[in-house]
Amino acid sequence: MNRKTVFITGASRGIGKSAAILFASKGYHTFLNCASSLEALENVKETIETRFQVPCTLVPGDVGNPENVAQIYTQIYQQCDHLDVLVNNAGISYIGLLTDMSIEEWEHVIHTNLSSVFYCCREAILPMVSQKSGKIINISSMWGTSGASCEVAYSAAKSGVNGFTRALAKELAPSNIQVNAIACGVIDTDMNRQLSAREREALEEEIPAGRYGTPDEIAQIIWDIANAPAYMTGQIIGVDGGYL
Numbered sequence: 001m002n003r004k005t006v007f008i009t010g011a012s013r014g015i016g017k018s019a020a021i022l023f024a025s026k027g028y029h030t031f032l033n034c035a036s037s038l039e040a041l042e043n044v045k046e047t048i049e050t051r052f053q054v055p056c057t058l059v060p061g062d063v064g065n066p067e068n069v070a071q072i073y074t075q076i077y078q079q080c081d082h083l084d085v086l087v088n089n090a091g092i093s094y095i096g097l098l099t100d101m102s103i104e105e106w107e108h109v110i111h112t113n114l115s116s117v118f119y120c121c122r123e124a125i126l127p128m129v130s131q132k133s134g135k136i137i138n139i140s141s142m143w144g145t146s147g148a149s150c151e152v153a154y155s156a157a158k159s160g161v162n163g164f165t166r167a168l169a170k171e172l173a174p175s176n177i178q179v180n181a182i183a184c185g186v187i188d189t190d191m192n193r194q195l196s197a198r199e200r201e202a203l204e205e206e207i208p209a210g211r212y213g214t215p216d217e218i219a220q221i222i223w224d225i226a227n228a229p230a231y232m233t234g235q236i237i238g239v240d241g242g243y244l
């Protein structure tokens with residue numbers, strides 16, 4: 001059997017971890033990445049291999065760094081000739097006034113959330129084109145659509161991911177490669193752990209669904225997009241409990 005393959009960036013926790021476990025449960029060979037939480041990433045691999053007896057390969061490295069990404073893909077292509085699915089999920093937030101942000105902080109947010117998507121797609125595309133198939137799924141944010149106060153760099157990066165998604169979808173549609181993005185609302189992961197209980201409660205009141213989304217809900221949408229008809233491409237799919 002030719003086992004299907006998926007590369008998920010930022011898979012040590014949160015949305016990426018949930019997606020890794022879901023794809024593994026469906027028989028995929030998962031290639032999993034993060035930059036620094038290596039022990040957590042090892043634990044995800046152990047969970048996958050114990051529960052599903054499918055191959056899982058760890059490819060750690062900073063996806064905001066093009067040399068790291070090239071090394072990651074060298075490792076991936078030693079084990080498979082192409083990816084079926086690429087999930088660009090790694091991301092960081094930055095909360096604060098724009099006037100307080102340093103150039104280094106700006107570049108870190110842009111490289112991690114946006115340039116990483118370019119680096120990871122660039123290495124994935126040619127083998128997908130040869131196969132005439134592939135799914136690229138970018139994890140964006142509702143702030144990329146509406147903009148958030150005190151999250152200007154993050155909003156700009158995710159807005160960039162949305163534009164990148166729409167444009168690349170057009171470029172790759174003739175090769176039968178679909179590119180879509182998910183504009184997540186507030187999801188219950190470490191990214192939002194800095195909020196106090198009172199802040200969380202206030203935020204939940206603003207969300208029509210009355211609660212945060214779960215990483216498993218986003219993983220389910222990632223899976224659904226990976227299995228959607230080929231005619232669906234270039235879409236930014238909002239999954240935000242009705243917030244926007």
Ligand code: NAP
Nearest residue numbers: 010012014015034035036037062063090091141184187189
């Ligand atoms: P999370 O729990 O903080 O997980 C982020 C993941 O990205 C971790 O595995 C982290 O691992 C990895 N990562 C960070 N920088 C990286 C880098 N330079 N290279 C490789 N991996 C890196 O966050 P999450 O909520 O699951 O976020 C996943 C995606 O959803 C992000 O793109 C985020 O912007 C988006 N999103 C989240 C929310 C939300 O409310 N949670 C809302 C909208 C969009 P290391 O730290 O070990 O590197």
